[in-house]
Amino acid sequence: MNNVSEIQRVFILGMDGAGNFIQNTPTPFIDAFLAKGAVTYNAQAQSPTISAECWGSVLHGVVPEKHALNNEIAAKTAYPSDSPYPSIFRLVREASPEAKLAAFSCWTPINSGIIEDNLGVHKESKPDAELVAAIEAYLEHNADVKLLFMQLDEPDGAGHTYGYGPDSPEYLNAITINDELFGRVITSIENQGLLDHSLVILLTDHGGGGSHAYSHGSDHPMDKNVFWGCVGPGVAAGTSLPELFIVDTAAVVLHALGLQQPASWDAKVPKGLFSKVNVI
Ligand SMILES: [Zn+2]
Helix, strand or coil: CCCHHHCCEEEEEEECCCCCHHHHCCCHHHHHHHCCCEEEEEEECCCCCCHHHHHHHHHHCCCHHHHCCCHHHHHHCCCCCCCCCCCHHHHHHHHCCCCEEEEEECCHHHHHHHCCCCCCEEEECCCHHHHHHHHHHHHHHCCCEEEEEEEECHHHHHHHHHCCCCCCHHHHHHHHHHHHHHHHHHHHHHHCCCHHHEEEEEEECCCCCCCCCCCCCCCCHHHHEEEEEEECCCCCCCEECCCCECCHHHHHHHHHCCCCCCCCCCCCCCCCCCCCCCCC
16 A cells, blocks of 8 residues: 555645644644655745635646636636636546546635536535535545545634734634544545545645734745645655645646646646655
């Protein structure tokens, strides 16, 4: 179980606006899980450090200047299904017409405006805890899912209300609550017997509190630095990741599923992530 070719499915589990502040509050589930794989607390969010721009890059493999998403556009418009910058969902769908694909996003514009319509992706939008219950229910009947994306929203909500960073107890508590929800999803993946053949990526899209205590969007390290980690076949425990932008998530997903990425992408598989294969 130690080669990337063993990977049959990918889970992307995200929380919004947590930066690298999982280091400042108890996150026992995430810590224990990522000890089995690769992790960095200095991954870089894309600029500007805003949700649609950043999740857009995670899912489309290009920088925000190319996918051209922002929060307003994502909220109002469906992502063009003929864009030269397709999402990972579109690429997996084109390669696997029958594959089960799923997106569980608390922030609705991810499902409606960032991931293309008409791909047969199972999409649900609910508050964090309900979303996790929906994933648990989904996995009971769809253990053969090929790509599942999750975005929880509470850390960003708490940051906007109470302030971001290590001095905001409400914000830190929201991250700890999300950690427990991540733990439930990971347990569910494990209970379905999927862990040995899955790549599980954990990440956040941006931080906050850099140029403004109650917001984000700047290039300040509090906004830019984010945690990113993954566990799965081919990823050795204790792997360090010296240089990673969150856009690279898309390249990791395609590589794990054995698919070629479009030449137009900015995403790269981080050097040294997969220990047992030659990185293409
Ligand atoms: Zn925000």
